[in-house]
Ligand SMILES: Nc1ncnc2c1ncn2[C@@H]1O[C@H](COP(=O)(O)OP(=O)(O)O)[C@@H](O)[C@H]1O
């Protein structure tokens with residue numbers, strides 16, 4: 001798939017701007033605070049229905065404006081979609097080919113983002129890695145996002161009920177209804193994460209091996225709050241979740257928190273047998289992240305027969321020359337890529353790479 005055009009109206013610092021990106025590589029350069037990241041954010045927003053950096057939707061609306069409109073044309077081999085977002089404070093609307101559509105319809109529009117904040121993936125809290133599991137890994141299965149949203153909804157409601165039970169405003173038996181749903185959606189989320197990781201990790205390992213010229217062996221392992229053996233079925237995970245959850249129920253009521261489940265899980269990443277978060281240098285962290293991002297592109301292609309759009313915000317020219325050219329080799333003429341940099345010297349263009357905005 002590729003983005004054939006983007007129009008931004010009152011999005012961040014853009015009043016009215018249109019671009020027709022190049023189908024392969026687009027380099028967006030300029031001094032700081034010009035709106036380079038804002039442009040990537042607009043593309044990401046169009047395809048995902050959320051920003052990767054704004055806490056609230058209203059942050060993307062240009063100051064002194066009431067409404068942002070984003071219009072993006074996305075071409076697949078056989079079809080073109082016009083995606084339009086109308087964003088107002090507390091209200092946003094998606095139209096696809098002029099028809100109001102739920103956001104979940106965008107689940108099959110692929111976008112992979114690599115930005116400096118992604119380095120927290122290695123050294124940051126488990127929450128950062130769960131974000132990676134939910135937003136990057138999960139969508140490699142077409143049903144993941146829906147299951148994850150269902151689980152998140154049940155979790156919120158169950159936590160509210162735990163508080164009501166602790167405050168004696170509700171009876172403990174009421175948990176049963178939510179518990180069944182918690183285990184069902186939770187088992188599904190864990191099962192799907194494990195399934196995707198089983199395919200993704202070998203690809204990431206191979207790419208990492210290549211990027212480090214055979215020096216480093218990347219390993220990744222799912223760390224669950226439940227005791228899980230390899231090869232479990234979804235049903236088996238359900239029963240393990242059920243049994244373990246019952247044992248911590250009184251503590252859950254005390255703390256008003258659901259203590260077990262996919263929202264407490266983590267991913268362990270190691271290089272040559274040592275946890276990446278304890279020793280990884282900045283360069284190594286960047287390479288691990290890059291391997292993971294590139295493996296997403298490849299797996300998406302395997303699963304859906306197409307490449308997602310790749311957004312590289314201030315990360316390409318921070319890589320050494322070797323990794324830069326390996327990355328460009330992988331994406332050139334295959335993956336539509338948007339690269340931002342504030343470095344003045346995009347001196348020697350890698351061969352075959354067109355200039356800014358593909359022209
Ligand atoms: N809601 C908004 N309305 C208008 N301008 C904004 C808004 N949010 C951010 N900006 C402006 O956008 C600029 C930052 O753009 P950004 O894309 O991050 O720059 P860079 O080119 O360095 O990536 C800043 O000048 C900031 O003031």
Ligand SMILES: [Mg+2]
Nearest residue numbers: 036037038314
């Ligand atoms: Mg920027």
